[in-house]
Amino acid sequence: MSTDQNTQSEQQMEHEQPFMAHLIELRDRILRIVVVVIAIFVVLFFFANDLYHIVAAPLLAQLPEGSTMIATGVAAPFLTPFKLSLVTSIFIAIPYIFYQLWSFVAPGLYRHEKRLALPLLASSVFLFYSGIVFSFYVVFPLMFAFFTATTPEGVAMMTDISQYLDFILKMFFAFGLAFEVPIITIVLTITGVTNADKLAEKRPYIIVGSFVIGMLLTPPDIISQILLAIPIWLLFELGVVFSRIIGKRKTEQEAQEQANNPSSDSAAGTAAAAATVATAAAGTASEETVASTETDRADESRYKPMTDEEMEAELDAIEREEDEEGP
Numbered sequence: 001m002s003t004d005q006n007t008q009s010e011q012q013m014e015h016e017q018p019f020m021a022h023l024i025e026l027r028d029r030i031l032r033i034v035v036v037v038i039a040i041f042v043v044l045f046f047f048a049n050d051l052y053h054i055v056a057a058p059l060l061a062q063l064p065e066g067s068t069m070i071a072t073g074v075a076a077p078f079l080t081p082f083k084l085s086l087v088t089s090i091f092i093a094i095p096y097i098f099y100q101l102w103s104f105v106a107p108g109l110y111r112h113e114k115r116l117a118l119p120l121l122a123s124s125v126f127l128f129y130s131g132i133v134f135s136f137y138v139v140f141p142l143m144f145a146f147f148t149a150t151t152p153e154g155v156a157m158m159t160d161i162s163q164y165l166d167f168i169l170k171m172f173f174a175f176g177l178a179f180e181v182p183i184i185t186i187v188l189t190i191t192g193v194t195n196a197d198k199l200a201e202k203r204p205y206i207i208v209g210s211f212v213i214g215m216l217l218t219p220p221d222i223i224s225q226i227l228l229a230i231p232i233w234l235l236f237e238l239g240v241v242f243s244r245i246i247g248k249r250k251t252e253q254e255a256q257e258q259a260n261n262p263s264s265d266s267a268a269g270t271a272a273a274a275a276t277v278a279t280a281a282a283g284t285a286s287e288e289t290v291a292s293t294e295t296d297r298a299d300e301s302r303y304k305p306m307t308d309e310e311m312e313a314e315l316d317a318i319e320r321e322e323d324e325e326g327p
Helices: 004-043 048-060 076-092 093-108 111-149 161-178 181-191 198-203 203-217 223-258 264-302 307-325
Strands: none
Touching: 004 048, 004 093, 048 076, 048 111, 048 161, 076 093, 076 161, 076 264, 093 203, 111 161, 111 181, 111 223, 111 307, 161 203, 161 223, 181 198, 181 223, 198 203, 203 223
16 A cells, blocks of 8 residues: 555656746746846936936927927825836836847747748737837827827916826837737637638727727827827738738748648548448448348248137038048
């Protein structure tokens, strides 16, 4: 019994060791990410005020002459640039974060999955940064110009620095995620969930959904909603184009594989022919069984055994014939 228990415990340890090894590797990679983010943060913290001034430039450029931003919190002048430096460090470290995640997942992927996943990761990082740049250089100037132009007379527009930072971070995330639409469509096409034709059929719903997303993720002004909805729609169309290209290449590869492996087609044809022959033989056997059954029934109808009364009557008739003939 003790030997069996030791064997079972050893097998359990063998199954647990890979899982523990994965956890240790994941911990190490998370620690590396934290170290890199902290290192970038330490460098940016010395330029925190200058960094905030750069981020606040789109609003400061639209404020009336003599107007400034304000800090309503006691610790806001220190905590707000601190927070901006930390978030900026994470934004800058996104390629390294994705690299660590890729290094952790890549050993469990097939070769063709690696060829697809690596370009998608690089494209997702590029599109995320593109969304941030688009919002900062295109959306913010137009949106803040609209806000300052609609300020009621007699009201001084003085934005709190903490509320402004929360607002622009929300906009950065919204546009960064919205620019990931082509990646989402391509992934759905590669995994077989849908195809380019089905995506094109849902174009009206995508357009309406783009404006709904713009309404939910942006302030309640028509300019920022349109500036978010239109890129989502155009990026969806770009994803459909890439999905068509991927679908065409996939069809060509399947056709080439079939052309390179004709033996599989012949094997399938041979199997189908064998199945046809077996079906025909089974049909012939069943017909013969039916015919023999009908023959047996016909024989039974021709031969019918006599009852006891009929047998006695027949014997009596034979005796009368013999008596009439005489000795």
